[in-house]
Amino acid sequence: MEGVTLSEAEQRYYCDLFSYCDTESTKKVASNGRVLELFRAAQLPNDVVMQIMELCGATRLGYFGRSQFYIALKLVAVAQSGLPLRVESLNTVKDLPLPRFVVSKNEQESRHTALYSSDADNPASYSGVIPPPPPGRIQVKKGSVSHDAVQQRTSTDQQESTSPVVSPQQSPPSSPHTWRKHNRHPSGGNNERPLAGPGPVWAPFSEVQPDQYYKLILIPVQDVFEKPKPGSSTSSDPIWSGHSPPPHQENWDQTTVRTVASATTANEIRRQSSSYDDPWKITDEQRQYYVNQFKTIQPDLNGFIPGSAAKEFFTKSKLPILELSHIWELSDFDKDGALTLDEFCAAFHLVVARKNGYDLPEKLPESLMPKLIDLEDSTEVGEQTGEVGYSGSPAEAPPSKSPSMPSLNQTWPELNQSSEQWETFSERSSSSQTLTQFDSNIAPADPDTAIVHPVPIRMTPSKIHMQEMELKRTGSDHANPTSPLLVKPSDLPEENKMSSSVKFTAGNTVTDGYSSSDSYTSDPEQIGNAVTRQRINISCAINHLTISFRGQQQAGVVAYPPAVPPRPQPSQGTGPHVHRSVDADGLIAHTSTSPQQIPEQPNFADFSQFEAFAVSSVNKEEEDEIETHSEVLQGKGTTPLAPPPKPIRRRLKSEDELRPEAEEHTQKTGVIAAVLASQPSIPRSVGKDKKAIQASIRRNKETNTVLARLNSELQQQLKSFNPLSFTVLMKELGHLIRRNQEIIEESKGPFAVEGYLKGTYSLVYSALCLSG
Amino acid sequence: MAVCIAVIAKENYPLYIRSVPTENELKFHYTVHTSLDVVDEKISAMGKALVDQRELYLGLLYPTEDYKVYLCHSFGQAIVGYGYVTNSKVKFVMVVDSSNTALRDNEIRSMFRKLHNSYTDIMCNPFYNPGDRIHSRAFDTMVNSMMMQVC
Numbered sequence: 046m047e048g049v050t051l052s053e054a055e056q057r058y059y060c061d062l063f064s065y066c067d068t069e070s071t072k073k074v075a076s077n078g079r080v081l082e083l084f085r086a087a088q089l090p091n092d093v094v095m096q097i098m099e100l101c102g103a104t105r106l107g108y109f110g111r112s113q114f115y116i117a118l119k120l121v122a123v124a125q126s127g128l129p130l131r132v133e134s135l136n137t138v139k140d141l142p143l144p145r146f147v148v149s150k151n152e153q154e155s156r157h158t159a160l161y162s163s164d165a166d167n168p169a170s171y172s173g174v175i176p177p178p179p180p181g182r183i184q185v186k187k188g189s190v191s192h193d194a195v196q197q198r199t200s201t202d203q204q205e206s207t208s209p210v211v212s213p214q215q216s217p218p219s220s221p222h223t224w225r226k227h228n229r230h231p232s233g234g235n236n237e238r239p240l241a242g243p244g245p246v247w248a249p250f251s252e253v254q255p256d257q258y259y260k261l262i263l264i265p266v267q268d269v270f271e272k273p274k275p276g277s278s279t280s281s282d283p284i285w286s287g288h289s290p291p292p293h294q295e296n297w298d299q300t301t302v303r304t305v306a307s308a309t310t311a312n313e314i315r316r317q318s319s320s321y322d323d324p325w326k327i328t329d330e331q332r333q334y335y336v337n338q339f340k341t342i343q344p345d346l347n348g349f350i351p352g353s354a355a356k357e358f359f360t361k362s363k364l365p366i367l368e369l370s371h372i373w374e375l376s377d378f379d380k381d382g383a384l385t386l387d388e389f390c391a392a393f394h395l396v397v398a399r400k401n402g403y404d405l406p407e408k409l410p411e412s413l414m415p416k417l418i419d420l421e422d423s424t425e426v427g428e429q430t431g432e433v434g435y436s437g438s439p440a441e442a443p444p445s446k447s448p449s450m451p452s453l454n455q456t457w458p459e460l461n462q463s464s465e466q467w468e469t470f471s472e473r474s475s476s477s478q479t480l481t482q483f484d485s486n487i488a489p490a491d492p493d494t495a496i497v498h499p500v501p502i503r504m505t506p507s508k509i510h511m512q513e514m515e516l517k518r519t520g521s522d523h524a525n526p527t528s529p530l531l532v533k534p535s536d537l538p539e540e541n542k543m544s545s546s547v548k549f550t551a552g553n554t555v556t557d558g559y560s561s562s563d564s565y566t567s568d569p570e571q572i573g574n575a576v577t578r579q580r581i582n583i584s585c586a587i588n589h590l591t592i593s594f595r596g597q598q599q600a601g602v603v604a605y606p607p608a609v610p611p612r613p614q615p616s617q618g619t620g621p622h623v624h625r626s627v628d629a630d631g632l633i634a635h636t637s638t639s640p641q642q643i644p645e646q647p648n649f650a651d652f653s654q655f656e657a658f659a660v661s662s663v664n665k666e667e668e669d670e671i672e673t674h675s676e677v678l679q680g681k682g683t684t685p686l687a688p689p690p691k692p693i694r695r696r697l698k699s700e701d702e703l704r705p706e707a708e709e710h711t712q713k714t715g716v717i718a719a720v721l722a723s724q725p726s727i728p729r730s731v732g733k734d735k736k737a738i739q740a741s742i743r744r745n746k747e748t749n750t751v752l753a754r755l756n757s758e759l760q761q762q763l764k765s766f767n768p769l770s771f772t773v774l775m776k777e778l779g780h781l782i783r784r785n786q787e788i789i790e791e792s793k794g795p796f797a798v799e800g801y802l803k804g805t806y807s808l809v810y811s812a813l814c815l816s817g
Numbered sequence: 818m819a820v821c822i823a824v825i826a827k828e829n830y831p832l833y834i835r836s837v838p839t840e841n842e843l844k845f846h847y848t849v850h851t852s853l854d855v856v857d858e859k860i861s862a863m864g865k866a867l868v869d870q871r872e873l874y875l876g877l878l879y880p881t882e883d884y885k886v887y888l889c890h891s892f893g894q895a896i897v898g899y900g901y902v903t904n905s906k907v908k909f910v911m912v913v914d915s916s917n918t919a920l921r922d923n924e925i926r927s928m929f930r931k932l933h934n935s936y937t938d939i940m941c942n943p944f945y946n947p948g949d950r951i952h953s954r955a956f957d958t959m960v961n962s963m964m965m966q967v968c
Contacts, residue, residue, distance in 0.1 A: 352943030
């Protein structure tokens with residue numbers, strides 16, 4: 046057998062064909078079945094085929110090696126051009142057109158139908174062709190879709206006027222890979238599409254530009270088919286060979302093989318093409334759809350979808366769990382058990398691809414990586430350098446960049462209707478809504494501080510989310526605002542009010558607090574919920590701690606110091622405890638500055654001493670703190686923990702040098718007086734509220750343990766954030782808690798109340814020290 | 818080199834077993850199974866000790882000599898097993914071939930750490946139900962790399 050010299054186009058084309066026939070990926074032998082199919086597609090009489098096979102030496106050898114195959118292809122071309130089959134003609138015939146392989150009949154019909162649809166309506170027609178997701182039907186649809194697409198292209202391509210006969214679009218070989226997409230190149234020029242997955246890509250026989258491949262990009266169902274620019278397609282149609290779609294077997298290995306084959310051809314194609322679209326790119330409308338779906342689960346686009354929610358969502362797509370699991374592995378980039386918006390879009394994209402029959406890649410395609418799967422990329426049509434979405438799967442490109450909304454809308458409704466649950470993705474429980482609330486509340490920074498700290502929106506992966514969701518649910522049960530942040534700001538105004546009306550209000554609050562604490566105690570479930578809730582509240586919102594206690598300084602201090610029971614919100618649970626203790630600390634801060642305060646505390650009934658201390662303490666810093674705290678108070682609850690201390694610190698330093706003025710003195714005194722005013726209520730209620738106090742002590746202990754746990758958790762989590770002050774703060778908080786615990790232990794004695802107060806005061810004091 | 822890596826669930830059924838040489842695979846399975854007894858023994862011996870990273874690693878499971886003797890007959894090479902148990906009582910057993918220079922303890926520990934990390938990644942997957950066989954491709958890749966690299 047003499048050698049055959051091939052032109053570059055021929056070389057490429059034959060290589061592709063060989064890859065297609067190389068079902069076993071041997072790279073050396075083309076499977077006989079395939080080759081025979083191919084030759085049958087060439088529409089040559091049987092004896093010619095036999096002759097070709099004999100000539101190329103395959104009959105002699107018994108198999109089609111690469112050279113035999115190439116020779117055979119050339120002979121096919123020779124035969125198709127009407128020349129006699131001769132070995133010599135292999136090399137002597139110049140400008141031989143590429144061999145043509147015709148697609149099967151049914152595909153031709155579909156092609157014809159596609160032909161007649163107008164460009165503008167194509168999307169509609171395409172969508173009509175493409176049925177909704179159930180796997181299995183994919184084959185036919187895709188094939189028809191692709192044919193439509195190709196037909197369109199060919200119809201518009203005058204040069205390929207012979208396309209109906211010429212371009213053998215075949216439905217992609219097997220089950221997966223049916224992502225067809227027409228890519229629209231605004232740049233005009235070639236309609237080039239990345240290889241549409243598994244099937245072989247045939248260089249069309251087109252005599253026009255054999256060196257340009259017209260690639261099909263398979264689109265997921267919801268994608269719109271782009272109309273190629275009329276006359277712009279100088280590229281040749283890639284033709285799907287493989288007459289009869291291979292059995293619809295979900296044989297991943299097989300498809301992988303084919304995909305590898307196609308990948309190589311695609312690579313070649315890509316080399317030739319001037320512009321190339323990433324098969325896994327997400328188009329604008331796709332992305333918009335994904336974003337909308339994301340919103341139904343998680344309104345905050347910066348938030349996360351917890352794993353369980355995502356699981357339910359994607360289970361509705363009716364893909365097998367194994368595949369969903371793999372999709373998750375691919376898309377959860379940071380392995381945190383939750384999906385960000387980008388991760389979610391990637392996952393959704395993969396689900397859609399899979400539903401359309403595309404194999405899942407082994408690795409996440411770059412375009413789906415949750416960095417910048419941006420619309421800006423998607424707007425660059427035809428500018429991408431070849432993206433290898435192929436890693437072993439149908440590297441079918443997602444819909445082309447040029448969006449066409451109507452088609453998308455059309456396809457999606459179909460999609461929704463066909464899948465039972467697909468349209469009810471948004472049935473996500475309201476807990477996610479509240480989840481969002483939570484996050485978004487954290488996000489805004491305190492305008493007063495003007496320092497944005499890294500708010501840890503995400504704590505431990507799913508657990509926190511689960512807890513949050515539970516929290517929201519239980520919170521809603523209590524008819525409380527689920528977001529701790531919402532709660533706290535509401536508390537703050539209350540405190541303000543309380544501060545304004547000094548004594549009796551405070552007293553009332555105290556008693557109210559007690560009563561509420563009683564009621565609180567009576568509800569163990571609440572406590573449990575409160576604990577978990579507080580866990581989460583505090584975890585993400587530990588910053589609120591400072592805010593709240595600062596707020597307390599002014600007003601809360603009035604109400605809180607003795608008021609062990611939390612605010613009117615029973616659901617707040619330990620949260621108020623924290624606040625409470627913080628408030629007490631604030632109080633202590635005032636007191637602790639002058640050491641004599643603490644010894645005075647046991648005589649908390651001795652308000653005169655208190656007042657005296659308040660007067661005498663006159664620590665500028667504290668006043669400043671109060672002032673800043675009041676500022677912070679206005680700021681409403683999202684001020685980060687770290688930044689607030691800074692202004693205070695600054696203030697403190699500046700003030701230290703200055704020395705307080707009388708007015709501040711009085712101001713502070715006023716506050717202290719307010720606090721003191723609340724004190725009277727304490728001794729009054731001591732006797733009868735001893736139980737309540739003990740209960741509150743118990744609760745405080747719970748708070749402490751929870752806080753301690755949270756603290757350790759937070760410390761670990763925040764290591765990555767690593768704002769130094771924050772971690773230091775956390776550590777100190779830990780110390781605080783331990784100290785508080787010790788004091789609580791002490792408080793078991795006769796001086797129970799005093800001990801408790803001492804404990805809280807010390808906590809507040811240390812908190813203050815932390816902050817400033 | 819790790820010739821066999823197994824992930825055993827809390828109830829002592831395998832979640833994942835992968836061996837390198839395809840022959841003798843059954844022997845490896847048997848080895849892993851027998852090593853579970855040793856693992857349980859070590860776990861119970863630990864008592865109420867706090868479980869931290871160090872104690873997750875059980876170290877060499879078999880007395881080397883016995884194991885060598887046993888295995889010399891069947892494998893013709895010394896094979897030792899290492900164990901590692903997580904906080905949720907999921908056990909990783911790794912059978913390594915010590916015919917080459919024995920892997921240092923640190924290397925074994927790092928391998929177990931990698932295994933543990935991959936396992937936790939699987940756990941993060943909401944579609945994975947604890948107790949299922951592990952089918953994760955990422956996990957497979959990681960295990961393969963461990964088995965190949967050491968070879």
